[in-house]
Amino acid sequence: MLDWQATWQAFAQYLPANPFGTFISAAFGTIGGAWVASRVQTKRAVVAELNSVSSALALCFTICNKAMSLKRQHVLPVRERYEQARRDFDKARIANANRGGGPPLVYTLHADLETLTFPKMPTELLERQLFEKIAIRGRALAAAVDLVGVIDGLEQAIEQRNDLINEFRAAAPIPPDI
Numbered sequence: 001m002l003d004w005q006a007t008w009q010a011f012a013q014y015l016p017a018n019p020f021g022t023f024i025s026a027a028f029g030t031i032g033g034a035w036v037a038s039r040v041q042t043k044r045a046v047v048a049e050l051n052s053v054s055s056a057l058a059l060c061f062t063i064c065n066k067a068m069s070l071k072r073q074h075v076l077p078v079r080e081r082y083e084q085a086r087r088d089f090d091k092a093r094i095a096n097a098n099r100g101g102g103p104p105l106v107y108t109l110h111a112d113l114e115t116l117t118f119p120k121m122p123t124e125l126l127e128r129q130l131f132e133k134i135a136i137r138g139r140a141l142a143a144a145v146d147l148v149g150v151i152d153g154l155e156q157a158i159e160q161r162n163d164l165i166n167e168f169r170a171a172a173p174i175p176p177d178i
Contacts, residue, residue, distance in 0.1 A: 048133075049133070049134060049135065052129055052133035052134045053134055055129055056126060056129040056130055056134060059122050059125055059126040059129060060126065060147070062121075062122060063121045063122065063123065063126065063147070063151065066119045066121050067121075067151075067154070069119070070116075070118075070119055074114075074116050075116075078112055078114065081112050082112065085110070111168070113165045113168060113169065114165075115161075115162045115165055115166075116158045116161065116162065117158075118154070118155045118158045118159070121151055123147075123148050123151050123152075126144070126147075126148070127144075127148060130144050
């Protein structure tokens with residue numbers, strides 16, 4: 001048979017003098033360690049989100065820069081040529097009206113059939129940053145969705161313009177001097 005008294009005495013020599021105090025100390029140590037670890041994880045998460053916000057801002061600046069470059073290099077010259085052609089047409093129309101009689105003056109309109117190339121914009125990267133790595137909501141989310149929508153609309157408009165130009169060129173071959 002097992003001698004319980006001797007077993008307990010052998011076991012008791014390894015127990016601390018105050019087991020309740022030891023338990024309380026261990027509990028506070030565990031809670032304190034968990035709190036410190038939680039703070040470290042929270043700081044890491046905040047730093048990671050701030051880095052993602054910084055990356056998203058850089059992507060937005062890149063997209064805006066490409067859009068402004070497209071406007072400056074392609075759209076602005078097309079508009080300036082259109083405005084000049086319109087002024088020339090108005091002058092010819094006024095001159096025709098002031099001439100009095102006879103055959104009308106002929107005005108030749110030179111169509112601007114320059115195709116535009118849509119620049120590659122990192123919208124997929126921006127969407128990934130915004131929807132996967134940043135807790136975005138409210139007006140910022142609406143602005144991001146609008147930005148992506150505007151970029152898609154611009155791309156479709158440029159594609160439609162290029163398709164129309166190709167149709168015009170196929171329907172009536174353009175002389176090489178234009």
